[in-house]
Amino acid sequence: MTRTPEGTTAPGALDIEDVTVTVGGRDLVHGVSLRVAPGEVLGLAGPNGAGKSTLLRTVYRTQRPTTGRVLLDGEDVWRLPGKQVARRLAAVLQESAGDFDLTVYDVVAMGRTPHKRAFAGDDAHDRAVITHALTRLDVVELADAPFQHLSGGEKQRVLIARALAQQCGTMVWDEPTNHLDLRHQLDVLTLVRRFGATAVVALHDLNLAAAFCDRLCVLAAGRVVALGPPAEVLTPELLSSVYRVDAEVGAHPRTGTPYVTLLTGDDGPAKLPRR
Ligand code: ADP
Ligand code: MG
Numbered sequence: 001m002t003r004t005p006e007g008t009t010a011p012g013a014l015d016i017e018d019v020t021v022t023v024g025g026r027d028l029v030h031g032v033s034l035r036v037a038p039g040e041v042l043g044l045a046g047p048n049g050a051g052k053s054t055l056l057r058t059v060y061r062t063q064r065p066t067t068g069r070v071l072l073d074g075e076d077v078w079r080l081p082g083k084q085v086a087r088r089l090a091a092v093l094q095e096s097a098g099d100f101d102l103t104v105y106d107v108v109a110m111g112r113t114p115h116k117r118a119f120a121g122d123d124a125h126d127r128a129v130i131t132h133a134l135t136r137l138d139v140v141e142l143a144d145a146p147f148q149h150l151s152g153g154e155k156q157r158v159l160i161a162r163a164l165a166q167q168c169g170t171m172v173w174d175e176p177t178n179h180l181d182l183r184h185q186l187d188v189l190t191l192v193r194r195f196g197a198t199a200v201v202a203l204h205d206l207n208l209a210a211a212f213c214d215r216l217c218v219l220a221a222g223r224v225v226a227l228g229p230p231a232e233v234l235t236p237e238l239l240s241s242v243y244r245v246d247a248e249v250g251a252h253p254r255t256g257t258p259y260v261t262l263l264t265g266d267d268g269p270a271k272l273p274r275r
Contacts, residue, residue: 019068043213086114111165
């Protein structure tokens, strides 16, 4: 099997083909088609309730599309055996932030399961991969701590370490920087890029999304309303129509990265009366 320097399987091509998810007569996702190239980092943006998590769940086999298909290197993920998919596709989903009655090390070790025979223990290679993931996410000192005692941000990093230990060429991340402080936000997104895997990342922070993603896809009410390079997608018109905010979009003078500044009108902090 091809290995990238991080030891992952080769980046996969992900095709979301005309996916609709209907629950209780309502379309949570409607006719979404996306092609993510091997190694590409695609940012998924959109307001709360837009359908980002639902779409990611169809990729990670936790929400079956009502119609349409999700293909990993041309194979329908919903028709492949679960273990085969788990060797090639890893996820950091929001709902996985639940509590486990396990140590941090054990949670990260769960990432090795798809690579092992049933009931097989961790061998030296598994232990090296687990330790590497713990180190990369800056949680190695927490290895023996009970997972449920951690802060929200620490749990998040442990769950990312678990996904890293899975060594997959394709990853879906649902708001991986949620709960993280600035240093760890930067570390995690740098990791997403360095990892070399194909990635679909739901992100609320549009400035981070613009800095780290090759393309952005904006969802609103379950539909794709914009798709393209960050500089093309992030316009004041889009931010106004999709997010209902007044914003300016500039390009950073040094990096050229687009950045969004929210305009607060007369109600910004500088205008509040001093106490
Ligand atoms: P996002 O991640 O963009 O905030 P979600 O995909 O979580 O949006 O949710 C999209 C919409 O679907 C929301 O209105 C949410 O309440 C609804 N929804 C999500 N999951 C279900 C479900 N299992 N049953 C019914 N409604 C759901
Ligand atoms: Mg969500």
